[in-house]
Amino acid sequence: MTRAAQFTAAEAAFVLREPVRVVKKALDSGPVRPVLLRRAGASVRAIGWQDLFYLFAIKELRDELTPKARMAFYEALRQAPLERGREVRFGRFRVAVGDLVEEVETRTASLAELAEKVEFRGDGEPVLRGTDVEVHRIAALVDGGLSADDVLVDYPSLSRENVQVATAYAQAHPKAGRPFPRTTAKRALRGAGLDELDEVLDGAAAE
Structure with a gap:
């Protein structure tokens, strides 16, 4: 599944291993920016790969980042493409995200394999x-x-x-x-x- 894909709340929940209600709450509270897609004749909210990665990373780093730092982390993610092995820098923080990127890529690939x-x-x-x-x-x-x-x-x-x-x-x-x-x-x-x-x-x- 490419990084150009869009993920519904249920698809994101599958990748994050979280209940759908938890993901929907995250879409409501931000800072992720869902868009409306037409799926099976209905409008559904969806997020891009970058926002999906943010939700996964915050789940893993929730005890290490303050709410303010999470916002700065999100904006830093939006400024440059994510690559394996790179760091995300914001303020005084440096977060190594290589293993997190690899895990999200693996899980989204599993989602794509199901569709096949x-x-x-x-x-x-x-x-x-x-x-x-x-x-x-x-x-x-x-x-x-x-x-x-x-x-x-x-x-x-x-x-x-x-x-x-x-x-x-x-x-x-x-x-x-x-x-x-x-x-x-x-x-x-x-x-x-x-x-x-x-x-x-x-x-x-x-x-």
Whole structure:
């Protein structure tokens, strides 16, 4: 993912390993400067790579910089491109940022790799590449408490990596609109003691 990319609050939260609400609060309080983007027909706030790096760096350096120093750090970041191994200088401070730059680059690359493992159906729904299984359907099952092994029982064509991709992608790209069920129909039938009907469904799926 290039440094020209823009990151939504959910994508930034994925990179920062923070809850989305924490990132949204940071966008509200500044000094980062979000812009409005059109995504899936809706306007969403997004930040550039430089602002994303600032949020990551402040998370790592929060105990070392005063609020005033953080503002000066932010302005210094905006004045020159970030490079691995360089220092950011502001006032009496010098902050080595090489390892921080490398970590953000690694995490944004992981975000880009997720996108390559997903494709979109004609209705715009993201599915796991090479399948017709909706990403957010699998993520909802995991969110509902199912383990990867549980999911694979009802989706034997998938792999453990597919499940991991689905949950990670859904974290970075939350589903808009009505959510998918947090259990499968077959599992709900088994839970209700309707094992015979479950067997009929299995037989129909195999035909």
